[in-house]
Amino acid sequence: MKREKAALLSVASNSFLIIVKLVAGVLMHSISVISEAIHSLIDLVASLIAFFSIRKASKPPDEDHPFGHDKYENVSGFVEAILIFFAALLIIYEALKRIITGSFVENLGIGIAVMFFAAFINSIVSLYLFKIAKREDSIALKADAMHLLTDVFTSLGVAVGLVVIRLTGIAILDPLIAILVAFLIIKASFGLTKEALKDLTDTSLPEEEIREIEDIIRSNPEVTSFHKLKTRKSGQRREINVHLRVRRDANIVEAHELSHKVSREIIERFPGSNVTVHIEPEEERKEK
Template sequence: MEKQSAALLSVFSNTALVLFKLIAGSIMGSVSVISEAIHSGIDLLASLVAYFSIKQARKPADTDHPFGHGKFENVSGAFEAILIFLAAAMIIYEAVKKIFEGAEVEKIEAGLVVMLISAIVNLFISTKLFRVAKRTESVALEADAMHLFTDVFTSFGVFLGLVAIKLTHVYIIDPIIAIIVALMIIKASVDLTKKALCDLVDKSLPQNEIDIIENIIKRYSQVTSFHKLRTRKSGDRREIDVHIRMENSTTLIDAHNLCNQIEKDIKSVLPNSYITIHIEPENEE
């Protein structure tokens, strides 16, 4: 529920910022401010995608999805990355067109106020989202937070550019800033794509987490060896599969109790883990 509330907060803040930036950009005739409105519009769409993917990911496992719905968050992250890239392409197109056509920027004060408010609001919201994403290990929420945090820098960059235009009256600064904003957006898109695809293609958990799992298993003298340790991430859930060998004289009850204890120890350090342990006799090849 905490994740959904945070995603909904992002939806409301982005809706307000899109309206403010569009109104200010249209009044001013500023491509850099309008580019920020497009950026926030994409963020709004991304926030909506994040909200619904988080809602979907919370559903329990069913017949069609026996491992749960966690990967809806990863799909959301990849989709958001594509949206960001398309927004950047639109901004670059409009900025290049304005460089060749030329145009003045009017009512700069309105843009200064809107950009400064935008930077402050996005800093507050993104910080909150990052905290919740880290606490709940939500890929979708982290992606949304990353978008908003990028907005902090781009909004402040546009703010500084408008200050420079007001002081110098060199209006070509406006589309140049828009292109810089677009390049920053593309960088965020590439980083997000890499992160989302890692989990979609079942990349192993980070090495430090694998080390934790191995060290927990090694604590127990009843385990003579282990192999075929496989791990992956599905949304905020870790999936762990391992084969462990025990002495041939180990009873079924002892083996069962030991597996339960290993699972409990792993979950105490790596919450929300789904663990499958295969028991083998010591002399099995």
Template sequence: MNKINRKSKVALLSVMSNTMLIILKVVAGLLSGSVSIISEAIHSSMDLVASIIALFSVTVSSKPADRQHPYGHGKIENISGVIEGLLIFIAAFLIIKESINKILNPSEISGVSIGIVVMGIAAISNLFVSRELYKVAKQEDSIALEADALHLKTDVYTSLGVAIGLLLIKVTGIAILDPLVAMLVALLIIKEAWVLCSDAFGPLLDTCLPEEDEKQIQEIINNFDNVTGCHSLRTRKSGHYKYIDMHLVVKGEISVAAAHGICDEIEKSIEEKIVNSSINIHVEPEELPIEEK
């Protein structure tokens, strides 16, 4: 299975899963009158939109570079991640609004057992799908799939939280626990959105690669005898591609062919350590000492 099909198929799995869960949660929420279940349906609706965006972005980001996009289409995954983060913020706001309304205008909750069962199904389903998304996201270095996985991972915790809240209501009869649990769900979602937006937005500003990657690059360069230095190292990330530019200082007496060979070896070594990297090296001769007259 190639990368395009693999990423797209796992994203499609997320779309199908979220669609099923929305239907289950809406039905359970309407039957029980539980705002926490309705809040979870809202959360899943945002997850569905996010999954559709992720499916679109991983398909487009895998396209090869062209004349208009010489650096490829990778950054669309970062744009997707930012949009998904904003959608989570909106979901949290809607949940808090509905919870406050429920506190001010309380109503009886019925069909608690149905709600507990649906939330349990939702948690198990999202646990399975999020693990699959994380697995492919890490292997393919896809921020869009990682963002989608983060959505569903949070949904696992929130679904369990709602189920526990409904169980407490059934045991204690205290109905106000329902909107309080929903507000707790919203706070967890806000935290999720903040982390997601931070991770996705950085590459849009061309932030450098992690310090560990740049350290590896420097260690590789130091292993070559005819290389005396390196400066103007610049790194950035676009989707799963990593771009590395540097000025390499070599001994002045070596030939152009030898310098070119060193560059090829350095590029090969970096590509082995940092996958999906594109390296551009500008060679400079070492300044020879001026001979005394």
């Protein structure tokens, strides 16, 4: 499965970058580079969570989960957001401690090279994950891709900061850069939390998707009107429920075929959707 392979690629790249960043950070005595190693460690945990949530979400419905396991992906996104938030707090704590106790950085050339290298690797992997996440409609992979994209920008920020330290000799910039990295991570965690909770709390599908569903329904002249259109997202699967009204003299066979036709057209537009169509007669007009 492409989603699982993409998640494993993220696990492998993060594992490699953790080692590279940590070794460089220790050699340099750089809290900003070590903070990037911590960031990659959280990304690794997030990648592992994404991998196992995707495997769980792909399981078919069973007795305990009659509607399937798709929401495990949403839970994964929420947990990942919480993890990177606490990682950011840890970075801020270590940076403040370094400001109080004093800061010095050495071997700046190693750190600069490592940060640019990490940004390059993460940019390639994140773009690939975004591509697969869009194709497979996976919130877990999208969250993982967003983590790595955040890592790209923070790595570039640290690299630029190290260049400035090399040019100016102002070592206190190192922990200050680490704090800036932490706040960028916190911002990303809030965005991920909002997106994950949106589906966990059964928020309706986006307005543009609802309009497309309504257009599909209206394209069937047998439908005189419709109401009670309810939508939500569960992992990568859309849940769509709607009541269609037909002529009062329509026979049961026509109504049954119409419900299947509308369901099929919606699924063709949104593959993997679970569509429930209820047919009812048009309301009888009252004579004045």
